[in-house]
Structures are given as structure tokens and as C-alpha cells.
Amino acid sequence: xxxIWITLATVxxxxxxxxxxxxxxxxxxxxxxxxxxPPILQPFYDLFKLFSKETIVVSNTQILYAFLFLVFNIVAVxxxxxxxDLLLILFILAFATTALILGAMATNSPYSRIGxxxxxxxxxxxxxxxxxxxxxxxxxxxxxxxxxxxxxxxLLILDLPFIFIAFSYVLTIKLRKSPFDLSTSHHGHQxxxxxxxxxxxxxxxGLIELGHWYELVLLLxxxxxxxxxxxxxxxxxxxxxxxxxxxxxxxxxxxxxKIMLRLTWSVAxxxxxxxxxxxxxxxxxx
Amino acid sequence: MAFIYLLLIFLPMIAxxxxxxxxxSNFRKAIVFLMSAVLISASILAISRxxxxxxxxxxxxxxxxxxxxxxDYFLLAIIFLIGTKxxxxxxxxxxxxQFVFMFVFEFKVGKLEVxxxxxxxxxxxxxLLLINIIGPLIAIFALSYMExxxxxxxxxxSRQNIFFAIIMLFLGAMNGLVISNNILWVYFFWEITTLCSxxxxxxxxxxxxxxxxxxxxxxxxxxxxSFVIGIIFMYYKSGTVALNEIxxxxxxxxxxxxxxxxxxxxxxxxxxxxxxxxxxGAMVAPTPVSALLHSSTMVKAGVYLVLRLSPxxxxxxxxxxxxxAGAFTFxxxxxxxxxxxxxxxxxxYSTISNLGLIIALSSIANVYAIYAAALLIVLHGVSxxxxxLCVGSIEQGIGSRNIEDMDGIKYKMPIVAFLTxxxxxxxxLPPFGVxxxxxxxxxxxxxxxxxxxxxxxxxxxxxxxxTKFIGKILSDGKDKNKIEKFEFVKHIPLMAISILVVxxxxxxxxxxxxxxxxxxxxSFARYSGVxxxxxxxxxxxxxxxxxxxxxxxxxxxxxxLGALIYRWFKPKRYVPVYMSCENSDNxxxxxxxxxxxxxxxxxxxxxxxxxxxTVTLVVNVLSIALIAIMFGxxxx
Numbered sequence: 055x056x057x058i059w060i061t062l063a064t065v066x067x068x069x070x071x072x073x074x075x076x077x078x079x080x081x082x083x084x085x086x087x088x089x090x091x092p093p094i095l096q097p098f099y100d101l102f103k104l105f106s107k108e109t110i111v112v113s114n115t116q117i118l119y120a121f122l123f124l125v126f127n128i129v130a131v132x133x134x135x136x137x138x139d140l141l142l143i144l145f146i147l148a149f150a151t152t153a154l155i156l157g158a159m160a161t162n163s164p165y166s167r168i169g170x171x172x173x174x175x176x177x178x179x180x181x182x183x184x185x186x187x188x189x190x191x192x193x194x195x196x197x198x199x200x201x202x203x204x205x206x207x208x209l210l211i212l213d214l215p216f217i218f219i220a221f222s223y224v225l226t227i228k229l230r231k232s233p234f235d236l237s238t239s240h241h242g243h244q245x246x247x248x249x250x251x252x253x254x255x256x257x258x259x260g261l262i263e264l265g266h267w268y269e270l271v272l273l274l275x276x277x278x279x280x281x282x283x284x285x286x287x288x289x290x291x292x293x294x295x296x297x298x299x300x301x302x303x304x305x306x307x308x309x310x311x312k313i314m315l316r317l318t319w320s321v322a323x324x325x326x327x328x329x330x331x332x333x334x335x336x337x338x339x340x
Numbered sequence: 341m342a343f344i345y346l347l348l349i350f351l352p353m354i355a356x357x358x359x360x361x362x363x364x365s366n367f368r369k370a371i372v373f374l375m376s377a378v379l380i381s382a383s384i385l386a387i388s389r390x391x392x393x394x395x396x397x398x399x400x401x402x403x404x405x406x407x408x409x410x411x412d413y414f415l416l417a418i419i420f421l422i423g424t425k426x427x428x429x430x431x432x433x434x435x436x437x438q439f440v441f442m443f444v445f446e447f448k449v450g451k452l453e454v455x456x457x458x459x460x461x462x463x464x465x466x467x468l469l470l471i472n473i474i475g476p477l478i479a480i481f482a483l484s485y486m487e488x489x490x491x492x493x494x495x496x497x498s499r500q501n502i503f504f505a506i507i508m509l510f511l512g513a514m515n516g517l518v519i520s521n522n523i524l525w526v527y528f529f530w531e532i533t534t535l536c537s538x539x540x541x542x543x544x545x546x547x548x549x550x551x552x553x554x555x556x557x558x559x560x561x562x563x564x565x566s567f568v569i570g571i572i573f574m575y576y577k578s579g580t581v582a583l584n585e586i587x588x589x590x591x592x593x594x595x596x597x598x599x600x601x602x603x604x605x606x607x608x609x610x611x612x613x614x615x616x617x618x619x620x621g622a623m624v625a626p627t628p629v630s631a632l633l634h635s636s637t638m639v640k641a642g643v644y645l646v647l648r649l650s651p652x653x654x655x656x657x658x659x660x661x662x663x664x665a666g667a668f669t670f671x672x673x674x675x676x677x678x679x680x681x682x683x684x685x686x687x688x689y690s691t692i693s694n695l696g697l698i699i700a701l702s703s704i705a706n707v708y709a710i711y712a713a714a715l716l717i718v719l720h721g722v723s724x725x726x727x728x729l730c731v732g733s734i735e736q737g738i739g740s741r742n743i744e745d746m747d748g749i750k751y752k753m754p755i756v757a758f759l760t761x762x763x764x765x766x767x768x769l770p771p772f773g774v775x776x777x778x779x780x781x782x783x784x785x786x787x788x789x790x791x792x793x794x795x796x797x798x799x800x801x802x803x804x805x806x807t808k809f810i811g812k813i814l815s816d817g818k819d820k821n822k823i824e825k826f827e828f829v830k831h832i833p834l835m836a837i838s839i840l841v842v843x844x845x846x847x848x849x850x851x852x853x854x855x856x857x858x859x860x861x862x863s864f865a866r867y868s869g870v871x872x873x874x875x876x877x878x879x880x881x882x883x884x885x886x887x888x889x890x891x892x893x894x895x896x897x898x899x900x901l902g903a904l905i906y907r908w909f910k911p912k913r914y915v916p917v918y919m920s921c922e923n924s925d926n927x928x929x930x931x932x933x934x935x936x937x938x939x940x941x942x943x944x945x946x947x948x949x950x951x952x953x954t955v956t957l958v959v960n961v962l963s964i965a966l967i968a969i970m971f972g973x974x975x976x
Contacts, residue, residue: 111911112926113816121902129894139884141779149769152807159811162747162818162926163917164941170811171944174804181800185782189796192786198884252918257909312949327793334789
């Protein structure tokens with residue numbers, strides 16, 4: 055019974071949090087660009103507007119994929135809050151992305167298909183780092199289960215500093231922010247024309263927006279996991295981490311997918327690997 | 341009682357003889373349907389009898405021993421002759437070596453008495469189910485496929501009798517392989533599958549198919565030789581050739597040398613790196629052959645052998661290296677699959693990749709790893725059978741097996757497209773079981789960090805190539821004319837296999853408890869804690885909290901909910917794709933002077949980054965190094 059209440063609360067609260075953060079993001083971004091920026095609640099106005107629009111599609115199946123993207127993201131967040139298996143959560147998150155990619159590939163639009171493939175390359179870039187992160191957490195805590203991970207007596211960050219750096223690195227890709235906003239772009243005039251979401255409009259696009267908010271909350275929960283012992287440190291870490299993402303977003307231009315792949319596989323995965331090996335030696339062999 | 345097992349082996353072989361001699365299409369059909377019914381019921385009957393260690397009457401045993409010994413030499417002679425005919429000295433040499441080794445061995449040690457000639461446990465049950473259900477379904481599908489195939493080839497005289505005869509022989513040999521207790525018999529059936537695969541791959545008798553069949557024969561002959569050496573060492577180290585005695589052997593450290601040779605043989609048969617090329621070459625054969633080789637026969641013989649022997653070498657240094665080697669195949673084949681645009685090659689690399697995972701799982705010392713290995717054999721078998729048959733149908737329909745030509749296949753061939761989708765989704769997404777085995781693989785491989793890193797990377801690559809594949813099947817195409825007509829003989833086996841794909845995943849827990857757990861309990865008795873633990877303790881309720889039934893329930897609920905939401909979102913208007921308002925239609929834009937410029941978009945195959953050839957070279961070198969390390973470890 056308790057689980058049902060937690061689930062309901064998560065389903066309701068998560069998008070509110072995600073929306074507000076997105077609003078703050080837009081405000082800060084605007085200030086960095088010397089603009090006044092929209093009100094913080096603007097993302098919600100946008101969402102309501104999207105849902106009030108007429109449903110226009112190129113292909114019927116798009117609706118299904120947008121829906122699946124949302125559902126998988128919700129399931130992933132709920133599973134996290136219910137303290138279930140991290141690895142499974144990661145897989146579910148990957149399927150949310152897969153649904154989005156398939157949705158973009160369902161039409162014959164060149165823009166959305168390029169976006170889809172770039173998203174696929176992003177998966178190739180960040181997925182190994184994310185799994186390595188979870189395995190490293192396993193080495194330290196002896197469990198894949200969040201319930202048991204939280205029982206660990208120390209802050210995870212103390213054992214996994216390099217893993218955290220690698221995670222922050224791929225967070226940029228996952229949040230689709232510059233320099234890694236390869237699969238989509240925030241501005242219509244860029245060469246990608248919104249990339250992966252080009253062919254989505256109205257309420258269907260609304261579903262995807264909503265999915266993004268859940269996704270955002272989940273990613274920030276991952277940050278929280280590193281600092282879970284102390285709630286204030288955790289909140290501070292999340293804020294700093296996200297602020298840095300915004301700064302990086304605003305000061306960098308987009309890189310090509312080859313550079314992204316090379317960087318994530320050498321730098322980020324390298325960092326993760328080094329940390330992984332030392333916790334393996336420390337907690338498994340010694 | 342032994343009668344059923346003899347039936348499973350020899351009846352298909354006798355049927356093969358009849359099919360070969362009577363080249364009549366109706367007769368052939370009748371025999372194939374009859375044999376399908378017989379094989380399915382016989383295998384179920386055999387399973388209902390439970391675990392068996394079974395001997396037959398002394399005189400019959402004696403006769404069979406002689407028959408098989410004689411047939412074995414005869415088989416090697418045939419392979420030798422094929423080698424000379426193909427002017428491939430290496431094949432002939434390997435056949436001679438096997439012949440001489442075997443002959444000297446049997447001459448020196450005299451008659452090797454194995455009292456219980458059949459060793460039928462729950463692993464055999466799993467294999468029997470796979471062979472005798474999927475195999476006949478593929479054979480039935482082949483009835484319609486081969487008619488069409490021969491129409492394309494414009495043959496004067498049908499060669500279908502040869503084709504179906506070999507398939508029947510193949511099924512009989514596979515049955516023999518998984519129920520024989522005498523490892524010499526296992527070797528005999530092993531060699532039959534080598535010969536059968538050679539004949540099937542070269543079936544079309546053109547230059548390319550003969551070339552690829554030759555390569556398959558060569559690589560598998562290396563495996564055959566390795567097998568013989570393994571048997572000889574096994575006898576001198578343990579004093580027995582009976583499988584049941586070998587796997588219950590208490591002292592595993594002295595058996596490392598024979599095990600390493602047998603594992604090498606399994607590597608060749610299961611097309612592990614660096615032996616993968618024969619399986620890719622096998623793609624030139626008619627599609628049912630690929631389906632058979634990849635799902636229920638041939639390549640599964642290799643992983644069966646590793647899983648069968650795993651109680652002996654689990655938890656040793658050898659097993660750690662084998663796990664690394666298997667996981668290496670998992671990651672490198674998944675990487676190679678990303679570069680492929682040929683659907684059959686994507687599937688082939690995916691098979692190789694999954695077999696690598698099975699081998700890695702089989703050699704990781706963990707209960708769940710063994711469960712996952714056994715489950716993956718089945719899950720992969722059903723899904724791959726479906727996928728190959730579907731791709732074969734698509735190829736006959738649109739005249740191409742290139743993924744890039746499959747735009748709009750969902751309009752052209754809706755049934756097959758849907759089933760292809762089901763097959764590929766079952767290899768990637770929840771709630772299907774393959775994902776669970778991958779998940780278990782990561783969770784249990786944490787004790788072998790190298791294998792674990794390989795599995796992590798491989799898992800990411802897998803997502804990429806399957807998503808590309810699925811995306812293409814679902815994508816829009818210009819040509820929306822339906823070309824598919826429902827054909828009973830062709831579509832019913834497809835549907836039957838897809839139902840199996842779904843059923844196996846839904847009842848994964850029940851399947852594990854009925855077949856996999858008893859296998860683990862009986863075979864791994866030596867393994868610490870298993871012998872004393874109650875079978876109830878070994879049962880699984882779910883896999884780390886993942887219950888497929890619950891998941892399928894959620895899925896059904898989501899579909900219902902989705903349908904309701906769809907009513908709400910029901911599209912009011914359809915629009916063309918966004919082309920900066922310069923569309924002519926969805927497939928072209930208005931260029932200069934309003935001239936329509938068609939565009940097309942192809943998947944990324946990362947050609948600018950690297951290519952298949954370079955990667956293959958690198959992974960071949962690395963995997964040869966791994967095999968060298970494997971043999972280095974065992975030699976003290």
C-alpha cells in the first residue's frame with residue numbers, strides 16, 4: 055500500500071520539479087545571454103499550450119513512441135524512488151531513448167532521422183560510462199539495489215570521485231546540452247531543425263516534453279545518490295552540478311559526433327575505468 | 341525405454357534416406373510433416389520420462405558400438421575425399437590426423453566400455469525441445485521456401501531431396517549429440533553436423549557457396565581434431581570416456597588440458613572469434629539453412645558442450661580465461677554488427693555475439709550465470725529462428741536482404757514485418773528474456789572484471805545495431821503496395837515460432853524452475869553448497885526482483901491505456917514531413933525551378949570511423965592471443 059502512495063506521489067511531483075528546473079534553466083540561460091527571459095513557470099504554459107493543440111502527425115505510430123518514451127521514463131523514476139535495481143533502471147532508461155529514436159525514424163523526414171542516428175551515437179557514447187558507474191557503485195556497496203546502496207555508511211563520492219566526473223561528463227550528453235546537443239537543438243534555425251523531435255507536434259510533442267522532465271529528475275537523482283548520506287550536501291551538489299551544465303551549455307558550441315565519441319570513450323570512460331579498477335582492488339581483492 | 345532415444349536419433353536418419361531416394365515433392369512433404377509430428381511427440385515423451393542414465397541390452401550395445409566406430413571412420417574418409425576433391429590439402433590433412441589419432445587411440449586402449457550409453461538430464465531436455473520443435477518448424481517452412489528458391493535458380497532437376505535429407509540427418513545427429521553419454525559418440529555426431537553443414541552451405545553449388553562451405557569445413561575440422569585430442573587426453577587423465585563420470589569427477593584440476601581442447605572445439609563450432617568467418621560465409625546458403633544453423637543445431641552444439649563441461653572447470657583459472665574469451669566475442673561481434681547493412685550479416689554477428697555471452701556465462705562460477713546460460717540457449721534459439729525465416733521471406737519478397745531496401749516493409753509485407761519486429765524486439769527490449777540474461781550477465785560478472793567490462797561495452801553496442809534494424813523495419817517507404825499473400829506452409833511455422841518466442845519469455849520463471857534448476861542441481865553437485873542444498877532453495881521466484889509475468893501484465897495494461905489515450909489524441913490531420921515548406925511529397929523537395937529532387941536517408945554505418953575489415957583483423961589477433969593464453973594457463 056505504501057508503495058502505491060509513493061508511486062502516485064512520484065508520478066505527480068517529479069514533473070513539477072522537472073518543469074520548475076527547466077524554467078530556472080531557461081531564466082539563467084537568458085540572463086547569461088543578456089536577455090530577460092521567460093517566467094519560471096513558462097515550461098508549464100508551453101506544455102498546456104501543446105496539449106491544447108490539434109493532433110497533427112506524419113505517421114500514426116509516432117504517438118505510440120512518444121507515449122512509450124513517457125511511460126519508460128516514468129517507470130524508471132518510480133523504480134528509483136521505490137529503491138529497486140539500478141541496472142534495471144538504467145536499461146529502462148535506455149528503452150525510453152530507444153522509443154524516441156524509433157519514433158524519429160518512423161517518418162521519412164531527413165532532419166528527424168539524422169537526429170535519431172545522432173541520438174543513437176550518443177547512446178553509444180554514454181551507455182558504457184553509465185553502466186560502469188553502476189558497477190563501481192556495486193563494488194563499493196556490494197549491491198545493485200538502491201535500498202542497500204543507501205545503507206552504505208560513507209558518502210559514495212569519497213570512493214568514486216572519478217566516476218562522478220565521468221558521470222557529469224555524460225550528463226551533458228544525456229541532457230542534450232552543448233557541446234553535445236547533437237541530436238536536437240534548441241533553436242529552429244540550426245542545421246538540425248530540432249533534430250529528433252522535428253516531426254512531433256502538439257500533444258504528441260507534449261508527451262515527449264513531459265518525458266524529458268521525468269528524465270531530468272531521474273538524472274539528478276543519480277547525482278543525489280553520490281551524496282545520499284547528507285541531504286544538504288546532496289542538494290548543493292545537484293545545484294552546482296546543474297549550474298555547471300548550464301554554464302557549459304552557454305559557453306560552448308556544438309561538437310561533431312566523432313569528437314564526442316572520441317572524448318567520451320577516452321576521457322570519460324578512462325576516468326570511470328581508473329576509478330572502477332581501484333575500487334575493485336580496494337573492495338574485492340584487499 | 342531406450343527405444344525412444346534410439347528413435348530420436350535414427351528415425352530422422354532413416355527418413356533422410358527415404359527422402360533422398362524418392363525425389364517426389366508430395367512424398368517429401370508428407371515425410372517432413374510426419375517426421376515433425378513424430379519428433380515433437382517423441383521428444384516430449386522422452387522428457388516426460390525424466391532424468392535417465394540408460395543402458396541397452398548388451399548385444400545391441402555391442403552392435404551399436406561397432407556401427408558407430410565404423411561409421412566414424414567412414415565419415416572421416418568422406419571428409420578426406422571431399423578435401424581432395426576441393427583440392428584443399430589442409431582439410432584432407434586434418435581428416436587424416438583425426439583418423440590416425442582415433443585409430444591409434446582405439447587400437448591401444450582396446451574397447452572402451454560405456455555401460456550407460458544414454459545420459460539424458462535436464463540440459464538434454466532443453467536441447468531436445470529446441471532441436472525437435474524449432475527444427476521441424478524450420479523444415480516445414482523450407483518446403484515452401486525451397487520451391488520458390490528453385491524457381492529462381494531454374495534448375496532442370498530438383499535438388500530438394502538432397503536438401504531435406506540432409507536436414508533430417510542433421511536433426512538426428514543433433515539429438516544424438518545431446519543424449520549420448522559416450523564422448524566418442526558425441527564426437528561422431530559432432531562430425532556429422534560438420535559434414536551436414538558443409539553440404540547445406542554448398543547446396544546451391546555455385547562458386548561462392550562452395551568456397552564458403554570449404555571454409556566452414558576447414559575451420560570445423562580444426563575443431564574436430566581438437567575434439568579428438570581432447571578425448572584422448574580425457575581418457576588418459578580420468579580413465580573414462582563417459583560424460584556422466586567426467587562431470588562428476590572430483591578432481592577437476594587434472595582435467596584442464598582435455599577441457600581446454602574440448603572448449604577449443606566448441607569455439608570452432610559456435611563460431612567464436614577468430615573462427616567466426618565460417619558462420620558469416622554460411623549466409624550464402626538458402627535461408628532455412630541459416631535459421632537451422634543459428635538456432636537449434638550446429639552452433640548450439642558448441643555452447644552445449646561448454647555448458648555440459650562447465651561443472652568440471654568452473655571456478656578455475658581456465659574458466660576465467662574462457663569467460664574473458666567468450667565475453668570478448670560478445671563485444672567484438674556486437675561491434676562488427678554495427679557496420680553491417682546486410683540483414684543476414686547483422687543477424688549472424690548477433691548470433692556470434694550471443695553465443696559468446698552463453699560461453700562467458702557458462703564459465704562464470706555463479707548459480708544465476710548457469711541459469712542465464714541455459715535460458716539464453718533457448719531464448720536465442722527461438723528468436724533467431726524467427727528472425728532468419730522472416731529475413732528470408734523478405735528477401736524473396738523484395739529481392740534484397742539489405743536493410744536499406746526495407747523502407748516501408750511494414751506496408752509491403754505486413755505479417756512478416758510484424759514478426760520480424762517481434763523477433764528483434766525480443767532480442768533487445770523488456771519484458772523479453774534475452775534482456776534479463778544480459779542483465780544477469782552484468783550482475784554476475786562483477787567477479788571477473790575484464791569479462792565484465794567487455795559485457796558492458798557489448799551491451800551498449802547491442803542497443804545500437806538492434807535499434808537501427810528495428811527503426812528500418814518500422815520506417816515509412818515510398819512504395820506502399822502490399823505484395824504479401826498469406827501462405828499456409830510458410831506463415832504457420834513463422835507464427836508458431838513467434839508464439840514460442842512470447843511464451844518462453846512469459847513463462848521464464850516456470851521454465852527455469854522446471855528445466856534449468858534440476859540441471860544445475862544434478863550437474864553441479866560437486867560445486868560448493870549445491871549438493872547439500874535443497875532443490876527448493878535453488879528455485880527462483882523472480883530474477884533480482886524482475887518477474888516477467890508482472891512485466892507482461894504491466895505491458896498489457898500500458899497497451900490498454902495507450903489505446904484509450906490514442907482515442908483522445910487521435911490524429912485529426914496528417915501532414916507531410918518538414919522540409920522547410922519545400923516538399924513535393926514525403927520523398928522529395930522542390931529544388932531549382934520547382935524541379936522535384938528526391939532524397940533518401942540511409943542508416944549510419946560509421947564507415948568514416950573505421951570498417952569491418954580493420955576491426956576484424958584486430959579482434960582476430962586479440963582472440964588468437966586469448967586462446968594462446970588459455971592454453972598457456974593449463975600447462976604447468
